[in-house]
Amino acid sequence: MSAYRKLEARFARQADIEGAVAVLHWDHQVMMPPGGTEARAEQLATLESLAHEILTAPETGALLDEVAAEDLAPWPAANVREMRRAHTHATAVSADLVAALARASARAEPVWREARAQADFGLLRPALDEVVQLTREEAAAKAEVLGLEPYDALLDGYEPGTTTADVDRLFDPLAETLPGLLERVLAHQGDVPRPELEIAPEVQQALGQRLMAALGFDFDHGRLDVSLHPFCGGVPDDIRMTARWDAADPASGLMAILHETGHALYNANLPKPWRRQPVGEPRSTAVHESQSLLVEMQICRSPAFFRYLAPLLAEANGGPGPSPDALYRNAIRVGRGFIRVDADEVTYPLHVILRYRLEKALVRGALKVADLPTAWNEGMRTLLGVVPPDDRLGCLQDIHWPVGAIGYFPCYTLGAIIAAQLREAAAEALPDLDASLEAGDFRPLTGWAREKIHAQGCFLETPELILAATGRPLSLTPFLTHLDRRYLA
Amino acid sequence: MSAYRKLEARFARQADIEGAVAVLHWDHQVMMPPGGTEARAEQLATLESLAHEILTAPETGALLDEVAAEDLAPWPAANVREMRRAHTHATAVSADLVAALARASARAEPVWREARAQADFGLLRPALDEVVQLTREEAAAKAEVLGLEPYDALLDGYEPGTTTADVDRLFDPLAETLPGLLERVLAHQGDVPRPELEIAPEVQQALGQRLMAALGFDFDHGRLDVSLHPFCGGVPDDIRMTARWDAADPASGLMAILHETGHALYNANLPKPWRRQPVGEPRSTAVHESQSLLVEMQICRSPAFFRYLAPLLAEANGGPGPSPDALYRNAIRVGRGFIRVDADEVTYPLHVILRYRLEKALVRGALKVADLPTAWNEGMRTLLGVVPPDDRLGCLQDIHWPVGAIGYFPCYTLGAIIAAQLREAAAEALPDLDASLEAGDFRPLTGWAREKIHAQGCFLETPELILAATGRPLSLTPFLTHLDRRYLA
Numbered sequence: 001m002s003a004y005r006k007l008e009a010r011f012a013r014q015a016d017i018e019g020a021v022a023v024l025h026w027d028h029q030v031m032m033p034p035g036g037t038e039a040r041a042e043q044l045a046t047l048e049s050l051a052h053e054i055l056t057a058p059e060t061g062a063l064l065d066e067v068a069a070e071d072l073a074p075w076p077a078a079n080v081r082e083m084r085r086a087h088t089h090a091t092a093v094s095a096d097l098v099a100a101l102a103r104a105s106a107r108a109e110p111v112w113r114e115a116r117a118q119a120d121f122g123l124l125r126p127a128l129d130e131v132v133q134l135t136r137e138e139a140a141a142k143a144e145v146l147g148l149e150p151y152d153a154l155l156d157g158y159e160p161g162t163t164t165a166d167v168d169r170l171f172d173p174l175a176e177t178l179p180g181l182l183e184r185v186l187a188h189q190g191d192v193p194r195p196e197l198e199i200a201p202e203v204q205q206a207l208g209q210r211l212m213a214a215l216g217f218d219f220d221h222g223r224l225d226v227s228l229h230p231f232c233g234g235v236p237d238d239i240r241m242t243a244r245w246d247a248a249d250p251a252s253g254l255m256a257i258l259h260e261t262g263h264a265l266y267n268a269n270l271p272k273p274w275r276r277q278p279v280g281e282p283r284s285t286a287v288h289e290s291q292s293l294l295v296e297m298q299i300c301r302s303p304a305f306f307r308y309l310a311p312l313l314a315e316a317n318g319g320p321g322p323s324p325d326a327l328y329r330n331a332i333r334v335g336r337g338f339i340r341v342d343a344d345e346v347t348y349p350l351h352v353i354l355r356y357r358l359e360k361a362l363v364r365g366a367l368k369v370a371d372l373p374t375a376w377n378e379g380m381r382t383l384l385g386v387v388p389p390d391d392r393l394g395c396l397q398d399i400h401w402p403v404g405a406i407g408y409f410p411c412y413t414l415g416a417i418i419a420a421q422l423r424e425a426a427a428e429a430l431p432d433l434d435a436s437l438e439a440g441d442f443r444p445l446t447g448w449a450r451e452k453i454h455a456q457g458c459f460l461e462t463p464e465l466i467l468a469a470t471g472r473p474l475s476l477t478p479f480l481t482h483l484d485r486r487y488l489a
Numbered sequence: 490m491s492a493y494r495k496l497e498a499r500f501a502r503q504a505d506i507e508g509a510v511a512v513l514h515w516d517h518q519v520m521m522p523p524g525g526t527e528a529r530a531e532q533l534a535t536l537e538s539l540a541h542e543i544l545t546a547p548e549t550g551a552l553l554d555e556v557a558a559e560d561l562a563p564w565p566a567a568n569v570r571e572m573r574r575a576h577t578h579a580t581a582v583s584a585d586l587v588a589a590l591a592r593a594s595a596r597a598e599p600v601w602r603e604a605r606a607q608a609d610f611g612l613l614r615p616a617l618d619e620v621v622q623l624t625r626e627e628a629a630a631k632a633e634v635l636g637l638e639p640y641d642a643l644l645d646g647y648e649p650g651t652t653t654a655d656v657d658r659l660f661d662p663l664a665e666t667l668p669g670l671l672e673r674v675l676a677h678q679g680d681v682p683r684p685e686l687e688i689a690p691e692v693q694q695a696l697g698q699r700l701m702a703a704l705g706f707d708f709d710h711g712r713l714d715v716s717l718h719p720f721c722g723g724v725p726d727d728i729r730m731t732a733r734w735d736a737a738d739p740a741s742g743l744m745a746i747l748h749e750t751g752h753a754l755y756n757a758n759l760p761k762p763w764r765r766q767p768v769g770e771p772r773s774t775a776v777h778e779s780q781s782l783l784v785e786m787q788i789c790r791s792p793a794f795f796r797y798l799a800p801l802l803a804e805a806n807g808g809p810g811p812s813p814d815a816l817y818r819n820a821i822r823v824g825r826g827f828i829r830v831d832a833d834e835v836t837y838p839l840h841v842i843l844r845y846r847l848e849k850a851l852v853r854g855a856l857k858v859a860d861l862p863t864a865w866n867e868g869m870r871t872l873l874g875v876v877p878p879d880d881r882l883g884c885l886q887d888i889h890w891p892v893g894a895i896g897y898f899p900c901y902t903l904g905a906i907i908a909a910q911l912r913e914a915a916a917e918a919l920p921d922l923d924a925s926l927e928a929g930d931f932r933p934l935t936g937w938a939r940e941k942i943h944a945q946g947c948f949l950e951t952p953e954l955i956l957a958a959t960g961r962p963l964s965l966t967p968f969l970t971h972l973d974r975r976y977l978a
Contacts (some may be wrong), residue, residue, distance in 0.1 A: 016535035019528060020509055027512060031520070035710035036727030039508060042765065046505035051538060221524035238525030276531065 003066035004076055007083055010054055010063070014341060015276035017051040019235040022459040026240040030225045045102075052098070055090040075279060075459060082278035082458045089157055092145040093138050101138060104130045112402035119372050119392035121301040128402055129369045132362050139363050151363040154407030158285040161461050164360065167410050170417055170476050175353050177480060179383060182346055185334045185487040193334045195322035201226075201245035203316045208243055208257040210312070214293065215261045216446045217241075221268060230256045232263040236275065239264045249403050250313065251330060263288060263393030265446055269454030270303055280457045283465055285408065289415025290422060291453065297345055298414065298423035298482070299445055301331045304437040328456065332486060336386045338393040346487060347384060351415065355398070355409040356381040363406060419467060420479035422449070425470035492555035493565055496572055497766060499543055504765035506540040508724040515722040515729040534591075541587070544579040557823045564768060564948060565966045571947045572766035578646055581634040582627050586775070590627060593619045594892040601891035604904050606740050608881035610862050617891055618858045621851050628852050640852045642895030648775040648903065650950050653849065659906055659965050664693075664842050666969060668872060671835055674976040681822045684811035690734035692805045696882045697732055697746040699801070704750045704784065706730075710757060719745045721752040725764060727754045739802065740819065744785055751784030752777060754935055758943030769946045772954055774897065779903025779911060780942065786834055786905070787912035787971070788934055790820045793926040825875045827882040835972060836873060838905065844898040845867040846889070851893060906975060907955060909968035911938070914959035 021044060028040055054060065064084050071082065084115075101390035108127035115124035123273055139150035148154050152163045199207075209224055222239030230253075234240035241260050245253045266282055274280025283289050299305060305325040314321030322330075334344045340351035358375055376395035377387045388394035400408055427433050430444045437445070452469035466474045510533060517529055543549065553573050561569065597616035604613035628639035635642050637647075641652045665855055688696075711728030719742075723729035730749050734742045755771055763769025771777050788794060795813040804812030811819075823833045829840040847864055850856035856864055865884035866876045875881035889897055917921050919933045926934070941958035955963045 012531070013535050013539075016532045017539075020513060020536060023516060023532075024512060027516060031712065032710055033705065033709055033727060036724075039724050039726045039764070042501070042504045043509045043512075046502050047509060047536075050502075050506075174514045218524065220522055223520065223522055235525075235528050235530045238522060275528070345941060 002070060003063045004070055004072060004080065007060070007067060007080065009064050010057075011083055011278055012276040013329075014051050014054045015049050017038040019276075021051070022233050022235055023238070023240070024489075026242075029227045029229075030230070030240070030242060031231075034206050052090060055086055055414055056095075061091065064144070077272070078459045079274070079277050079279035080445065082281070086278060088145060089142065092142040092153075093308070094141070097134065097137055097141065101131070101134045101404055108402040109399070112396070112399065116392050116396040119277060119390040119396065121391040121396060123390050124396065124402065127368055128372075131402060131404050132369055132406075135404055136363055136365070138404075139406075141277040151407065152361065155410065156407075158408050158411050159462070160284060160285070161463070162284075167356065167414070168475075171349075171353050171410070171413070173476055174349050174413070174479075175383065178346065178350050179385065180338070181483060182334070182384075185346055186336075187484065188488055189329075189334060192329045193326070195330050196328050197250050197252070197313065197321060198247055198379055199316050200247060204245045204253055205243065207312060208254060210415055211254065211257060211309075212241070212261050212264075214384075214440050215258070215265065216268075217261055217262035217264055218268065218326040222264065224257075232267070232310070234267075236267045236270050240481050249348075250316070251309055251327065254309075255300070257297035258300045259292045262292035265295070265449070266454050268292040269450040269468065271455050271457045273461075274457055279459060283453075283456070283458055283460075285411035285454065285461055286414035288410055288417060288464060290418035291449065293416050294422050294426075294445075294449060298419050299437060299442070300343070301486075302434070302437065303328050304434040306331065306441045307438045312448045334487060336384050337447050338380070338388040339385065339397055340396075344481060345416070349413040350383040351411040352409050354383055355400075359406045359409065361403070362401075364471050386449055417476060417479045418474060418479075420482045421454070421466065421470050421472070421474060423482070425452075425472075491559060492552045493559055493561060493569065496549070496552050496556060496569065499546075499549055499874075500572055500767055501765040502818065503540050503543045506536050506543075507568070508765075510536050511722050514728070515731075518716045518718075518722075519719070519729070519731060536666060541579060545584075549576055550580065550734070557941050564763065567948045568763070568766050568768035571770070574649060575767060577634060578631065581631040581642075583630070586623065586626055586630065590620070590623045590893055593623050598888070600890065601885070602848060605881050605885040608885065609881040610880040610885060613885065613891065614858055617861075617903055620891060620893050621858050625852055625854070627663075627897075639829075640849050642898065643852065644899065645896075646901050648951070649773060650952070651773075651775070651903070656839040656845065656903070660838075660842050660845065660899070660902070662965055663838055663902070664872065667835065667839055668874065670972060671823070671825070671873075673838075674835055675825075678818075681818050682815070684740070684815050684819050686739050686802065686806055686810060687736055687801070688739040689736060693734045693736075693739050693742055694732065696739075696801060696805050697743060700743065700746060700798075701730070701750050701753075704747070704931045705757075706750055707751055707757065711753065713746075718933055719749055721749040721756070723756075725756045725759050727813045728756055736826065739805070740816065743798075744789070748781045748785035749787045751781035753938055754784070754938070755780040755943050758939040760944050760948075763946055765824060768962075772942075772945070772947055772949075773951055774900035775903035775907060776942065776954065778901055779907035780893070780938065781903050781936075782908035783897040783911050783938060786933050787908050788926060788931070790817075790834070790975075791923070791926065792817050793923040795820065796927045797929045812935055826877065827869070827877040828886055830886075834905070835976060839872040841898050841902040843872055844889075848890070848895050848898065851890075859967075880964055906968045908962060908964060909971045910959050910963060911942070911954065912971070913967040914941075914961075931944050940964060 024040065024044060034041060059328060063082070064087055067080055104127070108124070108131050111127045112124055116122060135154070136150065139154050142151040142153035146156060148156060149164065155162060157166070205224070212221065212224065221237050222234065222241060224241050224243060226244060228243035228244065230243050232239065232241050239263055243253055243257050266288060270282065271280050303324065306327040309328055309344070310321060310324040313327070332345070334346045336347060337343055341349065343351050354376070358367060358372065358379065362369070372395050373391050380394070381387050400406070426445055426448050433445060436442070453465065456465055460468060463473065498764070512734065513529065513533060523527060553569070554575060556569055566762060583978035593616070597620050600616045601613055604610060615754050624643070628643050631642035631645070632639040635645060637645060638653065644651060644653070688749050694713070699826065702708065709731060710726050713732060715733060717726040717733065719726065719732050721730050732742055732746050732749070751839065755777060759771065792813065792907050795816040799810060799816055802816070821834070823835045826832055829837065832840050841867070847856060847861065847868065851858070861884050864881050869883070870876050889895070915934055915937050918937060922934060925931070942954065945954055949957060952962065
């Protein structure tokens, strides 16, 4: 067996373990009785460590050295590149540090929940201090191996090949532009009444499934259940999506469904011959987010989509419902809020830029954990023009830092920027796009996304993928143009 | 770290993998969309082989040799005994043979489904031939290492320490007695009308959950769902039970619930300090079956239980329901049937004895697969006095042999014999047992079973466990006495 084939076999095993982990995570959120927590934590810890052992095994490294001499076709060569990347990241950090980080995050998470509930940052500080300190060590270790700055080494784990310089090139002009744009949008939008709708959860669920099916979700290869926080999990051929339904606010649950369906379509349409191989995985966190935002924000928060949705909502409402225009205006309401996950398309990037700047400073050591609340509030004032009344609505709102996910936040807004550029290119390629959306026919758009993004897996690096899909390097312009058109027209 | 502690850590990992496998099996039967089959098969194959690798690793063997010199307390010593047993079984068979058997069974299972549907044994014969041939090799390999006869080496995998001689000592007099007893029971019972009841599945499900809770099933540590075949899966602190509901036949679904709850209570009450260790596992297949039959057959197919159940059924029926006596007589109806899983308490052992004798002959080479249908029908005539009209109702009915589970069948009837002896001892210890059952108070019985059986895990070997629980070695007498009292009184 060639070194390449041996590597394929090793990574297929690793993928099987990760696939099992994905289903067990779904089960944890959706099905597991509360008393199962401890046993499940042990199962997941063991499976994660087995997957990590396969990745970091000396044999894996030796095979990666050996395969360099083999003459590989383009896809296997890309597969090896992704294997090497995963191996490098996993071996850059000592097993002791990995374990210490896992323990520190596991300790910090419940403390964070308590601190947030009590709006008491002092409660979280020691635990967060430890996580940040260990993450700095992780960043330093990866930086040395990858030849990157420490923060960039963390970012590389979510968004391979992207550096602070790349992000700043997009985020700095965005931070310049958005506060002024926000002023103008608020002045322009006036009062937007909330549409009155009351739809029973099971009717919403049926409507959600109808939208999923229309978008191309295949219920032979996935299911929709209910969980506290909607997510898209499972594996490409067995996707586990979840939703949450509020009888008095059907629109928000349905928009979440559209968002998660964007993630689901990406996973389902990954290249079939490369299942269980690194090159068959989604390109990156930002590209994944671009697919959910392409569906939810670019395509479905549009007048055409609400002309399709309004009669379906009215039918589900059991009588006449809000007009397409009322639904659309409600879906694009903008406001200065404290909470990132509740933010609209205009203010969301400002929440992200705040976190990106703070986490860079934390990793560099330029910001102490103790000074986080002050820095947070100051950033909110500068970027959004509001200051949270307490840390629950401020620096305690997100789970990311307490669990050691530093370097993740920028991906949300990178995804939004990518999504806008993809939408622009799709509209050029599909002149009847709006008409098809209004008719509830999403196949032209999803077919385009499948060919250009989903089926590419990790064959190309992100910049080449975007260049190939849109004919242009990634640029902020389509996103700003999109905001102008949608919110100031 | 001592060799013992290292072994504990290895076996805990192995248990975590098996626990994950158990949840994934449940998911497969209850939740998974059909298109997930292939990915799930890969995940399970990888996890099973990882668990097998931990068990058979040379380091595991070396630690088992090393630990022999350590001075261990009784429970750790029993834990090591069970570790060694598992290691010996797993290493007795070559990895190639294990893989060949897995492949042959995987190939045979769908062929068996097709052959059974078409009542065409010829379809299955080549695939079954291969499985039986490989199982003979497995038996020979284990026999050599364990110092047992080949069939006994297979039996030892399900019922450790039990040999053909032990089984024959119980089954031979049973095979002598039951055909005559069956004649007398049929003459005695007369016509038993089927109670007329029609209860919606969701009402049955609620009643099933009420019975489970009354028996002590803790829904903080488990759930009840619906599947094609009821089973009890998951792990001790997260038990996944399933049921199947037929609106026109509530009694059969509820009796299945009681059976599975017997299994569930055993798993839930296994010794808590020994979770994820071999000594904390259920004693054996037969002891497990004894716990389901203790609840279903010994306790719940009783006049006292139906005096408790009748008003609950009437309430669920939304009007007056059948009398306790009508329900009881229906629950103990006896008849000569072709199908084991539909058999009653009197004829079930005859179905088992038939299979036990045939599978012994198959392993010995005294019976050819090609001659199975003739031998089956001949055995049915001798033991049950009926001959199936085709092989679908004959030797094609069970999945066990096609998937290589040879040596399993005797455990069903060993379980029934053990259950009768446990019931006898429990009744001696609990003079108010019937009164408590009639009041729907199962705690005296389940508390007794927890102390005597469940909480013992694998601390004792089966004969010592039964001796300690009942004060007597295992004997056929309580089972025969029970049948006489219930069916001829």
